[in-house]
Amino acid sequence: MDTREEPIRVMLAKIGLDGHDRGVKVVARTLRDAGMEVIYTGLHRSPEQVLDAAVQEDVDVLGVSLLSGAHMPIFTRIFQLIDEMPERPRFAIIAGGVMPDEDVDALTAMGVSAVLGQDTAPDTIVERIRDVSAPVREA
Amino acid sequence: MTAPKEIVDAVLEGRNQAVARMLTFVERRSDGVDDALAVLHRAAGSAHVLGLTGPPGSGKSTLVSALARHYRSQGRTVGVLAVDPSSVFSGGAILGDRIRMSDHGDDAGVFIRSVATRGALGGLSRACLDAITVLDAAGTDVVILETVGVGQAEVDVISAAQTVAVVSVPGMGDDVQAIKAGLLEVADVHVVNKADRDGASRTVAELREMLRLSHRTAGQWNVPIHQTVAANGDGVADLAAVFAAHLDWMTEHGERERRARRNAATRIRWVAEELVLDELRPGVAAFDHALDEVTAHRTDPLSAARQLVGR
Ligand SMILES: Nc1nc2c(ncn2[C@@H]2O[C@H](COP(=O)(O)OP(=O)(O)O)[C@@H](O)[C@H]2O)c(=O)[nH]1
Ligand SMILES: [Mg+2]
Numbered sequence: 303m304d305t306r307e308e309p310i311r312v313m314l315a316k317i318g319l320d321g322h323d324r325g326v327k328v329v330a331r332t333l334r335d336a337g338m339e340v341i342y343t344g345l346h347r348s349p350e351q352v353l354d355a356a357v358q359e360d361v362d363v364l365g366v367s368l369l370s371g372a373h374m375p376i377f378t379r380i381f382q383l384i385d386e387m388p389e390r391p392r393f394a395i396i397a398g399g400v401m402p403d404e405d406v407d408a409l410t411a412m413g414v415s416a417v418l419g420q421d422t423a424p425d426t427i428v429e430r431i432r433d434v435s436a437p438v439r440e441a
Numbered sequence: 442m443t444a445p446k447e448i449v450d451a452v453l454e455g456r457n458q459a460v461a462r463m464l465t466f467v468e469r470r471s472d473g474v475d476d477a478l479a480v481l482h483r484a485a486g487s488a489h490v491l492g493l494t495g496p497p498g499s500g501k502s503t504l505v506s507a508l509a510r511h512y513r514s515q516g517r518t519v520g521v522l523a524v525d526p527s528s529v530f531s532g533g534a535i536l537g538d539r540i541r542m543s544d545h546g547d548d549a550g551v552f553i554r555s556v557a558t559r560g561a562l563g564g565l566s567r568a569c570l571d572a573i574t575v576l577d578a579a580g581t582d583v584v585i586l587e588t589v590g591v592g593q594a595e596v597d598v599i600s601a602a603q604t605v606a607v608v609s610v611p612g613m614g615d616d617v618q619a620i621k622a623g624l625l626e627v628a629d630v631h632v633v634n635k636a637d638r639d640g641a642s643r644t645v646a647e648l649r650e651m652l653r654l655s656h657r658t659a660g661q662w663n664v665p666i667h668q669t670v671a672a673n674g675d676g677v678a679d680l681a682a683v684f685a686a687h688l689d690w691m692t693e694h695g696e697r698e699r700r701a702r703r704n705a706a707t708r709i710r711w712v713a714e715e716l717v718l719d720e721l722r723p724g725v726a727a728f729d730h731a732l733d734e735v736t737a738h739r740t741d742p743l744s745a746a747r748q749l750v751g752r
Contacts, residue, residue, distance in 0.1 A: 357457060357458050359555060
């Protein structure tokens, strides 16, 4: 058996109308260079599509990036769908984008493991993803 | 940590979450996965396994997506394994195929899994073949493998398919010629994708010439050249019909059985080699003893080896 550390698998998703993915692509490269396997969904996905894809890819972390301001309804929908699943998926969910502090608290209460603002430094993103994936990978 | 055997039944029922987990166990060679695969192998064998290979950008993922849509319209379930290279430097990878395939995102009848070449611990070929077994045992009707046809590992993987399609595009020059030549032996079907572009008929003519020079013997499958526009679905239903015709031809001519046996032989050898070599390393008492004896010239390498492997 190889002793090499298994790469962390991350799905990066863009949901809804927000049509900007330059930022998320930069993050994808940063994570790849940090040794992670990154699956990017492309733009304009629905919460249903993203959750199905994340289950099939058996990722450790699902990162949803939103710049449209629609994060509250979208995350509400995501967790509603998760509640309807026969089994709770194993991945941790993180949110990326611009959002006010009170929303950060609300998202955390919903079950989001980390919220990364738009200006988060690349090293911090890598570190936070390693942090949130650790318990998931042991489970 | 969930053990592989706990989810075998759910895999056999075709539950996506269990299938996804099992594919991870297979890729990581987790403890207990061999016992799970023993059960799954016995339940497998009914899927049509297609291999699509060709250079990056030739439209394989787009074609896979279009084929999946076609099979779904016939009520058949589809499993996709898309193999993408990992970075040699970091071991990380960006697996891009989801973008091209996302329109199946909420259809439980299409299961798509991206595989990074290094995620399989160097044992890409074996992991991929085991992954096919998982999807097959889960009741998937059509399993599609997508690989970039370069390394030996990728060629090994694609050889596990029952029907192999080599995808090329018009006007890509000498590189494509080389790739096509390297993959000529494994191609059951040639696909010229992006047939909406100039030069498609020239590419078809080049392929035809190459096939003519490859000396087909009588009674062999006549390798067809098929044009598609994956981006809008043109020619995709016909291509699926060609794949089905190839499977029928193989069944009629005993080729399906021959390939299955060849595939079985490869897999038995891989595993046997691993089982044997696992005992032949420093730290294993019998091996260390043999090392001492051969080094001191009290016995010879062949005798020691025979004794170690019991023959
Ligand atoms: N013009 C044209 N473009 C296509 C066709 N099929 C795929 N493409 C485009 O070719 C590019 C590469 O496609 P992709 O499926 O990712 O190729 P892969 O690397 O072989 O998997 C994408 O921009 C596709 O939209 C086609 O039939 N015609
Ligand atoms: Mg591709």
